[in-house]
Amino acid sequence: MISTSSAPGLPQGDMALAHLVPASARPVKPSPISRQLRTGWRRVRGGLSVVGGLALLGFAARWLVGPVTVDIKRGKDRVVRTAPAALPPNTYGEVFSSLSIAEPAKPGGTSRLELGFNEGSEEVNVHSGQWTMVDGELRALQAGKETNGRRLIPRAYIATRYFSSNDFTAEVLMDVDRLGPEYPEDPDAQHYGELAFRIKDTQVSAFAIPNVGMRLAWRYFTPDGREVVGNSAQDTDALVEDEMPLPAHGPYQVRLQLRRNSSGVLVEAFLNNERFARKLLVGLEDHVAKVALGCRNLSCSFDDLKVRGT
Incomplete structure (x- = not known):
């Protein structure tokens, strides 16, 4: 039997363990x-x-x-x-560009015009983004969805010129780049530069999309009221060329061409004079639209816009 005097400092319930505690580990009075x-x-x-x-x-x-x-x-x-940096302000209004134009020899004939984006008298309507003319280029910064309550239209339109879908060619030197690290990125947003034959209910566009490539897209109404919508990534019927990636460095020439034939309007799109898409659009005959340049969630530049058509 172990006595309580042999285990000083241990509580009553731990006395049975006193023989397992070395003497050096037992508490002493400090x-x-x-x-x-x-x-x-x-x-x-x-x-x-x-x-x-x-x-x-x-x-x-x-x-x-x-x-x-x-x-x-x-x-x-x-x-x-x-x-974070504020998003580029949205410009609504006009810029005025220099214009070189060759009028048709007779009414209804073919006109040729060229915009160099120097100060001049040709009105260009700009929307949804910061659009400026610098060193003979039309430059745009567009980001985000803020439009001060207005409809988002990230484009510039040649204001007073209308062309027929039966005979239309437009080409431009285009470059597209990221906005830069100071602007917040929205990975789900659209990113593109655009050359287009456009008006409210008619669109035929050549898109330059970073990390994706070139795309041809269309939307219009046929004479019987049917809406036709498609793009070259999804609708491959009668598309005979492969789509083309963007060059590593710009600027590059983008061309959009519309020609009427016996079946409809043949649309062709080119990158640096190489065709990347061709599509026959039935019911697009006799449509009228403007020339548009677009920029969405990118930094874009446009130079030497040339248009030929009726």
Whole structure:
């Protein structure tokens, strides 16, 4: 039987284990000097805990609100927040470009015109994006969905010129690029540059889409009111060419051509003089539309726009 005197400091229920505890591990009464050392060490540990907690709080604050700098003159902390860049403003109105034009020899004949995007008198209606003329180019920055309550139309239209779908060719030097790291990316948004024969209910467009390639798309109504919608990525009927990737570096020439034949309007689209899509559109005969240049969630530039048609 083990007596209680052989296990000092153990609670009543643990007396049976006293013979397993080495003598060196059994508690002893601390001296006054060791009590002072322990008290001092607790204070040091408490101080280190406070400093560590403040440091952790400081890192959290920096992560949440941005870098913190110290204003030496005032002796105060100053919080510096790094905000994302504002989206490019939406331009609604007109820019006026220089124009070279060859009028048809007779009414209803073929006209030829060329815009160099220097200051001039030819009206270009611009929408949904920041459109400017710089060094003979029409440049656009367009991002996001903010249009100040207006319909999103990320395009520029040649304002007073209308052409027939029976005889139309437009070509332009185009370049498309990312907006840059200062603008937020929306991976689900559309990204393209565009050359188009367009008006409210008629569209035939050649799209340049980064990381995808060239696309031909169309939407129009036939004389009996039927809507025809499609694009070269989904509708391969009568498309005889493979689609083409964008060159690694621009600018590149994009051309859109419409010609009436006995069955409808034959549409052809070219990249650097190589055809990437061809489509016969039945019921597009005798439609009238404008020339449009588009830019969506990209930085785009356009130069040397040339148009020929009725």
